[in-house]
Amino acid sequence: MIIITGINGGIGNYLFNSFYKSGEDIIGTYHLNKPEGEQYKNCIQLDITDNNQVESFSKSISAEEKITLINCAGISYNSFAHKSNVNEWANVINVNLTGTYNLIRAVLPLMREQNYGRIINLSSIVAQTGVLGTSAYAASKAGLNGMIKSIALENAQKSITINNINLGYFKVGMINTVPKEIQEKIKSKIAFNEFGDPQNIFNTIQYIRDTAYLTGSCIDLNGGIV
Numbered sequence: 001m002i003i004i005t006g007i008n009g010g011i012g013n014y015l016f017n018s019f020y021k022s023g024e025d026i027i028g029t030y031h032l033n034k035p036e037g038e039q040y041k042n043c044i045q046l047d048i049t050d051n052n053q054v055e056s057f058s059k060s061i062s063a064e065e066k067i068t069l070i071n072c073a074g075i076s077y078n079s080f081a082h083k084s085n086v087n088e089w090a091n092v093i094n095v096n097l098t099g100t101y102n103l104i105r106a107v108l109p110l111m112r113e114q115n116y117g118r119i120i121n122l123s124s125i126v127a128q129t130g131v132l133g134t135s136a137y138a139a140s141k142a143g144l145n146g147m148i149k150s151i152a153l154e155n156a157q158k159s160i161t162i163n164n165i166n167l168g169y170f171k172v173g174m175i176n177t178v179p180k181e182i183q184e185k186i187k188s189k190i191a192f193n194e195f196g197d198p199q200n201i202f203n204t205i206q207y208i209r210d211t212a213y214l215t216g217s218c219i220d221l222n223g224g225i226v
């Protein structure tokens with residue numbers, strides 16, 4: 001079974017539909033608005049920052065099936081640090097890092113019972129490179145990169161793996177909030193001169209699911225950006 005958060009977002013929606021079409025048993029969670037369509041009928045509303053909601057959600061999951069958790073929910077906030085709003089800054093950490101942790105913490109006991117689990121987080125190249133105005137976002141994604149190292153150690157003996165995909169820039173989702181002239185500048189730094197097709201993220205997730213010895217790792221998926 002696949003659990004995927006943020007199915008209203010560009011990448012989450014792409015992945016949800018790809019797994020749905022491939023016939024996988026999948027539970028999607030959305031935040032504010034339920035997407036329209038038959039495939040979303042069993043999807044669940046979930047604010048990942050609300051740990052009570054996350055815990056009730058995890059109790060509704062059958063412990064019989066092998067679980068892959070894909071954490072796609074995330075937000076960004078663009079501001080130079082010295083001008084930033086403290087609450088907005090903290091909210092990015094709350095969603096991207098603490099919210100992701102909430103899901104992982106709630107689902108791990110089920111995985112440990114099953115002696116199997118795959119946890120995959122969508123992190124970002126920004127955590128390694130730094131980009132103007134993204135101190136909150138970079139800190140939240142760098143936090144994920146540290147967090148998985150401990151969780152990998154804690155759960156390897158139960159055949160549970162946890163990995164991040166450090167994404168570059170993709171054709172769907174958050175990129176649409178970036179002004180066109182900045183998009184062109186970013187493209188000029190990518191070896192392929194274009195943003196990534198989200199099918200590459202799907203393929204990487206399948207690789208991680210199939211590779212039992214891969215844990216505590218961050219896979220760079222960025223089209224050769226410099």
Ligand SMILES: NC(=O)c1ccc[n+]([C@@H]2O[C@H](COP(=O)([O-])OP(=O)(O)OC[C@H]3O[C@@H](n4cnc5c(N)ncnc54)[C@H](OP(=O)(O)O)[C@@H]3O)[C@@H](O)[C@H]2O)c1
Nearest residue numbers: 006008009010011031032047048073074122167170173174
């Ligand atoms: N697109 C890229 O090129 C790129 C690059 C690097 C990393 N990433 C990462 O990949 C992931 C998906 O990105 P995306 O581009 O698909 O972003 P997106 O289109 O902005 O979607 C993000 C999703 O997160 C949900 N969300 C926000 N706050 C939430 C909360 N408190 N609880 C539950 N869900 C919440 C949003 O739902 P609502 O709209 O309903 O709030 C939205 O569906 C993110 O973690 C992002 O940081 C993306």
